[in-house]
Amino acid sequence: MARAAPRLGAAGLTVLLHGRDPDKVARGVAEVRAAGGTAEGLVADLASLAEVDRLAAAVAGRDDLTILVNNAGVGFGPPGGAREESADGHELRWAVNFLAPVRLTTALLPTLTANAPAKVVNVGSIGQAPIDFDDVELRRSYDGVTAYRRSKLALAAWSLDLADDLAGELEGRLAGGEVSVNCLHPATFMDTQMVHDYGAAPRSTVQEGGEATLRLILHERGTGGFFDGDRPARAHPDAYDPEVRRRLRAMFGSAATGKAQTHEQSDCR
Incomplete structure (x- = not known):
């Protein structure tokens, strides 16, 4: 970005x-x-929830905050790399790719709602993997690719769920305008440090990913969408599964209302 x-x-x-x-x-x-x-x-380092909270506090209440782009991310890491943890003891990819955007967006929703129409754009990935809710943070058998893909499925599922929540609140209670939420896969294996760290050959340019993200920021008017580049697409089927969404909510609370039930919950690494 x-x-x-x-x-x-x-x-x-x-x-x-x-x-x-x-x-x-x-x-x-x-x-x-x-x-x-x-x-x-x-x-701020989004691997620390305290710093996420500090970042949110620094911009909450601004009357010009109308677009939030959650772009921070940790990639696969080197092949065979060891499991890493955040400052709060969470698996690092889960913490930065999912928990941080949930925490930050939840904190800033009142400001975005007050300034509506507003947008939340979550930069995810089409590379998604089912979540094992018995071992969400891969404490038993770690693999960086799986950790990354689980975090991106969670981000997509949460984005779509939040969009549905906010659309329902708009119909029922909100006096202000719409807050839209969309998620996108900007491009495949862009020429970034995280791709080089994994040892993969880039397939896309950073410019391609940037153009797709800019289109969503500046021109997309809908909500609840998942995009592959500049094209509407489908996330992993689990992102639309009510039970997956319910279990994520049970773990982390409702982002739409800000009632986080646990501290488990963006600058490329």
Whole structure:
């Protein structure tokens, strides 16, 4: 998203750029400003729920926050890599790819609702795998690819579930405008550090993924969609399964109401 940020600034949006590395954040802000846009930088490590909360607190209540893009992600890691944990003791891919966007979006929903019409865009992957609810965080038999794909299925399922929730609230109770929620697979094996870390040959450019994400941010008007690039697509069948959604809700609470039931719950690594 850092490469797309100048385009967002040029479109007249104030861009709030997040990252873990202060120098990279500063460079991103400078690029937006050099392109004639307005930008601010925010530094936080989304592998820590305390820092997710701090990030949310820094922007909650802004009257110009109308689009939230959850783009942070941890990839497969090197082949055969060991299991890693977040600052809170969660499997790292589960923490950053799923728990952090859930936590951040939940915290910012009141602000987005107040500023509606608003959007949540979750950058996921078409590479998804069923969740073993008896071993969600792969404590027994770890594999980085499986961990990544489980986190992306959870993100897709939660995105679609949240979209349904918010559409129902709009019909019944919300006085403001719509908050749409969509999820996308921007491109396959883009030329990024996470792909190189795994040792895979890139199949797509970062520009291709950026263009697909920009289209969703700037032009998509619907909600509850999953996209493969710029095309409507289907997520893994489990993402539409009411029982999968129910079990995720039982673990993490309702993101639509913000009633998180557990602390288990975005800057590429």
